[in-house]
Amino acid sequence: MGNFEKINRKTSGNILNEVILNVKSISKSYGKLKVIEDISFDLSRGESIALLGPSGCGKTTLIRIIAGLIDDYEGTIECRVQKIGYVFQEPRLIPWRTVIDNLKFVEENEERIFKTLEALKLHDFANFEPSKLSGGMRQRVNLARALIVEPELLLLDEPFASLDVHLKVSIISDIIERRKDMNFSMIVVTHDVREALLLSDKIYILSDKPSSIIEEIDVSSVPKDISNPEFHKAESQILSKILGRWRG
Numbered sequence: 244m245g246n247f248e249k250i251n252r253k254t255s256g257n258i259l260n261e262v263i264l265n266v267k268s269i270s271k272s273y274g275k276l277k278v279i280e281d282i283s284f285d286l287s288r289g290e291s292i293a294l295l296g297p298s299g300c301g302k303t304t305l306i307r308i309i310a311g312l313i314d315d316y317e318g319t320i321e322c323r324v325q326k327i328g329y330v331f332q333e334p335r336l337i338p339w340r341t342v343i344d345n346l347k348f349v350e351e352n353e354e355r356i357f358k359t360l361e362a363l364k365l366h367d368f369a370n371f372e373p374s375k376l377s378g379g380m381r382q383r384v385n386l387a388r389a390l391i392v393e394p395e396l397l398l399l400d401e402p403f404a405s406l407d408v409h410l411k412v413s414i415i416s417d418i419i420e421r422r423k424d425m426n427f428s429m430i431v432v433t434h435d436v437r438e439a440l441l442l443s444d445k446i447y448i449l450s451d452k453p454s455s456i457i458e459e460i461d462v463s464s465v466p467k468d469i470s471n472p473e474f475h476k477a478e479s480q481i482l483s484k485i486l487g488r489w490r491g
């Protein structure tokens with residue numbers, strides 16, 4: 244299913260600033276529609292980046308290329324890690340199986356399952372079917388399923404799009420906590436400046452399609468706290484950069 248001929252996977256040690264993903268000159272068209280134009284960036288071990296772009300600019304396409312789910316593209320992806328977790332836009336849970344049985348598909352070890360459920364405040368819902376959960380809980384289960392494999396790289400495709408702001412912030416803080424514990428690298432694609440700022444060390448601003456990187460912003464020193472004035476300052480600076488450049 245993936246593009247494992249083009250993706251050159253190598254094992255490596257845990258070296259500081261070690262590049263684990265090299266995305267080089269990626270372009271992609273669907274027939275005559277060019278959606279991605281010459282995108283390149285590197286991702287280091289433990290680093291988190293956001294690809295911030297307007298609706299329909301090709302974010303899902305790009306992250307699916309990186310995940311190995313799309314194989315007809317130009318350019319190369321070199322990925323040096325094996326364990327990749329992927330959280331899709333919509334929760335993809337098996338509706339007739341309980342939370343725990345959904346997780347057993349990817350991890351048999353019950354102790355590890357319960358540890359993850361606990362960390363994501365899902366332990367009281369282990370025996371619920373997805374339809375009995377709220378949208379936020381379902382998205383948490385989705386996240387649990389991606390984290391349970393102890394990924395070295397977590398790919399998030401606008402996973403909070405359907406959630407209200409409180410749920411969004413609460414799940415984002417869970418991800419930040421899990422990252423502190425597990426030190427995985429992360430790529431989040433989003434059109435939401437706040438999400439990008441909260442979740443990443445570096446933001447790549449994408450243009451409308453055909454999508455290319457128009458700016459790279461280091462946000463590692465911005466406090467990950469929406470009540471902090473520094474956060475608001477950074478948010479409005481980024482908003483002013485994208486205003487007028489995205490068609491909206």
Ligand SMILES: Nc1ncnc2c1ncn2[C@@H]1O[C@H](COP(=O)(O)OP(=O)(O)OP(=O)(O)O)[C@@H](O)[C@H]1O
Pocket residue numbers: 273278296297298299300301302303304305434452
């Ligand atoms: N399989 C496909 N075949 C043809 N066109 C496609 C296909 N997948 C996506 N597209 C088109 O490519 C463009 C980019 O789509 P994509 O879903 O990658 O963008 P996006 O930035 O993730 O969008 P959104 O923010 O709305 O989720 C859109 O115009 C879409 O209609």
